[in-house]
Amino acid sequence: MVSAADLEKIVGSDWVVTAKEQTEPYKVDATPPAMMPKAAENVIVVKPATAQEISSIMKLANQEKTPVYVRxxxxxxxxxxIPTLDGIVISMERFDKIEEIDTKSLMAVAEAGVTLGQLLEAADAKNMSFPPHPGDEGAxxxxxxxxxxxxxxxVKFGVMRNYVKGLEVVLPTGEIVSMGGKLLKNNSGLPLLHLMVDSEGILGVVTKVVLRLYPRFPGTATMVVSFADRTEAVNAVPAILQAGVIPLAVEFMDKEIADLTANYLGMTWPAQKGTAYLIVILSGANEDEVYSQAEQVAEVCQKHNAVDTLMAERREExxxxxxxxxxVQSAVSPNADSLDTAVPPGDVAVFMNEVDKIAEKYGVKIPVVGHVADGNFHHILKQEIANMGILSDIKDDIYAxxxxxxxxxxxxxxIGKKGVHMLDRYTDDRQKQIMRDIKKAFDPNNILNPGTAIVP
Ligand SMILES: Cc1cc2nc3c(=O)[nH]c(=O)nc-3n(C[C@H](O)[C@H](O)[C@H](O)COP(=O)(O)OP(=O)(O)OC[C@H]3O[C@@H](n4cnc5c(N)ncnc54)[C@H](O)[C@@H]3O)c2cc1C
Known part of the structure; x- marks a missing residue:
């Protein structure tokens, strides 16, 4: 196994951490505690600052066959x-520089340890925007x-894959490679860059990213539309899209969760009427365009028996x-697991009603929030479900x-580490083997994040 002294030779003694109390924070993430994989005892945390340093670490780890986990x-x-075997955690915290917000090519070039919050701020300062917003700006x-x-x-601009245009990656074998660039079109060879996207950190260490930006939307508004009936709420969503309005986001929350989360944060949930809410975020070239979209959304929702519509225009609101x-996830805790299923967007109402029947069968309540226009829901399985010993049965039913x-x-x-057994169940053998072969092509000694994202 690679020793702390070996790593100190690469990054300097200030950037290698071995004291147990200081390595502990690197052994947990935001996975609900009941699902958190057990971390290994002997973990060395190393904090490199350059791709060359990561390259040297990977070469050494390969030589010694020491597992490496990127944080x-x-x-x-x-x-x-989570480092589940004794080995090295590479923390990316020193890769924190935004190299460029290029307003001509509409691209950002940044080191991989820059947080989402930092990118949003830097883009905003140049009148640009980065539309995706996965909940935690510390990612x-x-x-x-x-x-x-x-x-x-x-809903309007897609997931991270739609924004990633270039990457610098240190391969598990130590080579530093560059994929793509500030390019909107690029068809040269097999799309290795897109293999890195969604690789869950098992194919290489990303050190630099080139991301597509958009101009800052001059007009935005957030609507909260209240319904007395959940099915009416979710059925209004395809009707909004069919009407020709493509919002930035359409989220679903019920009253219980909205009030609970607002209380938890010491805030007030703005809607007073109804029990099921759509949060509709609109963007446009100017305020008039957004206002006209909002009118269309309100009209469609009224046809689906909405009981109230609020519109927030100020940024703070x-x-x-x-x-x-x-x-929501933090407010509802302690929760045993938060699911992440998706179904075809047109089938959302059926899916939600069927999950209710599963909950009824087990005599429990399963709160749900979701990216409803994407058909993607987070069913929250509370700790009491784990205490009753029915957690895996309920999950199996919902997944099936x-x-x-x-x-x-x-x-x-x-999939991470928590979902490997489910991937095994729901993926055919040929596809599992192709995934293993790809992993082997990148990482012949299986040192980078073993036990993650593919079926061994
Ligand atoms: C409150 C909350 C809300 C969230 N909402 C959403 C949501 O709406 N949508 C969504 O998709 N996700 C959501 N997430 C999940 C999470 O924010 C994302 O999965 C995010 O992409 C994780 O980024 P991270 O930097 O924290 O990665 P980590 O948790 O540190 O690592 C995740 C994986 O990425 C690998 N990794 C990290 N950095 C690198 C790198 N530079 N090179 C190679 N591998 C690397 C790690 O090894 C690991 O395998 C939410 C999380 C929280 C806590």
């Missing part, structure tokens, strides 16, 4: 960043890329609503339902 913001929810760009994060604002939506409906067991959080 981004630690906001992953599938246990992917790092490298983590967002390899997890292909989605989040609320995927809009970000308060988004904050309440983003903090999603698959039966042509859906997926994870739409954005990924």
């Amino acid at each position: 981004g913001g630690g906001t992953g929810m599938a246990g992917a960043a 790092q760009l490298g983590g967002l890329v390899v997890c292909n994060a989605g989040g609320a604002r995927a 809009q970000s308060d609503i988004l904050k309440i939506r983003s903090e 339902l999603a698959i039966k409906m042509g859906g997926t067991i994870t739409a954005e959080h990924g």
